[in-house]
Amino acid sequence: MLSKIPVLMEKIGKEDIDREILRLAVIAELDAINLYEQMANLVNDKNLKKILLDIAREEKTHVGEFQTMLLKMDEEQVEELKKGKEEVNEILRGG
16 A cells, blocks of 8 residues: 555545544555565564564554454444354364
């Protein structure tokens, strides 16, 4: 994503804007995690690698914060996450 909002925010209804902002925030944090972890795998300096991985961990905390808020605002998301977890557990049990 790298700082570009992928949707036209003015086209989103007022009742949906907070949830959309939270989803965009999660996307941005996941993007940052990927970037910092990829850079950490490329650098030669071990101290720089430590810093990049530490920042990536902080971004993971931010994902949790935004997701927590989203789940407070979107009951459908809560239910779909439960369904997704059940499907994965079923698949891993073998059917």
